[in-house]
């Protein structure tokens with residue numbers, strides 16, 4: 652597991668000067684935090700565990716700004732009207748313009764915690780939209796960056812042809828990531844963890860087996876069963892809310908994460924985040940979220956992943 656020294660910094664919503672990142676460039680290997688909290692009474696480092704670099708800035712008190720995405724804006728607006736799911740997503744406060752860019756303003760989920768430990772779990776069996784598959788067939792776009800990311804993990808993963816092209820197609824890369832991790836077999840994967848002691852890791856790309864996931868979760872909560880119990884209660888409540896939610900039943904939820912946050916008071920909560928690839932189904936369609944995906948049915952395996960996550964945590968509590 653990577654230690655804090657392996658995690659690069661800074662670039663934070665609270666940094667006095669934005670770091671000159673190639674914005675939109677992926678951040679995956681970075682966990683950044685900064686002590687430059689300007690708009691908060693209580694000073695705490697803000698952590699971005701995954702996602703696109705340069706995507707976040709500080710918002711009003713207790714709020715953050717995430718680079719505007721129309722899809723996410725629409726979802727968050729609908730979610731604010733979904734009484735069942737609203738408690739499980741960051742409160743949304745509309746679009747804000749800052750320094751020439753537009754942002755979605757939402758609650759900072761870390762603000763109620765004292766030195767929080769954080770985990771990002773990407774939900775579902777599929778991490779790309781069906782339309783990305785169609786696009787890749789109609790207009791194949793070779794991705795050198797994804798080839799580079801692939802060989803960094805496993806130099807033998809690309810095919811002969813991919814080696815020659817030094818590039819791969821996006822769905823191929825995404826599927827490879829799904830089968831390498833627990834996405835394909837458990838319906839969720841750990842993307843990153845930052846613990847209260849400052850240690851952080853995004854090295855879960857090969858965390859695939861149930862036992863490996865359990866090991867990572869155990870380390871995340873420092874073997875504290877009370878915290879696990881609190882997470883379990885929250886996850887079960889969230890699952891019940893999802894099953895009854897109009898929004899959830901009518902949307903394909905892809906690439907969305909559960910953000911786990913706890914602190915030493917044993918307060919432990921989970922929220923749904925990242926709705927950049929969550930889309931309303933056409934023609935009043937609905938999804939079951941548990942049946943296997945076959946191209947065309949748009950199933951995402953979200954609830955199947957949730958069931959597995961709940962079972963794993965239950966087993967950890969019993970053991």
Ligand SMILES: O=P(O)(O)O[C@H]1[C@H](O)[C@@H](OP(=O)(O)O)[C@H](OP(=O)(O)O)[C@@H](OP(=O)(O)O)[C@H]1O
Pocket residue numbers: 677679701702703778800821825828906907925927928
């Ligand atoms: O995690 P790694 O292996 O770095 O791969 C990333 C993630 O899957 C991103 O999903 P997420 O944003 O949910 O983390 C995805 O962004 P999209 O959401 O745009 O599909 C990136 O696609 P590109 O942005 O096309 O590079 C892809 O390169």
Ligand SMILES: Nc1ncnc2c1ncn2[C@@H]1O[C@H](COP(=O)(O)OP(=O)(O)O)[C@@H](O)[C@H]1O
Pocket residue numbers: 698699700701702703704706715741757758759760761769771908910924925926927
């Ligand atoms: N509302 C929030 N409150 C606190 N942290 C957040 C919030 N939204 C996102 N984050 C942090 O930022 C990371 C990336 O968020 P995400 O929405 O997945 O970005 P992207 O769309 O760039 O993938 C998460 O793993 C989490 O650490």
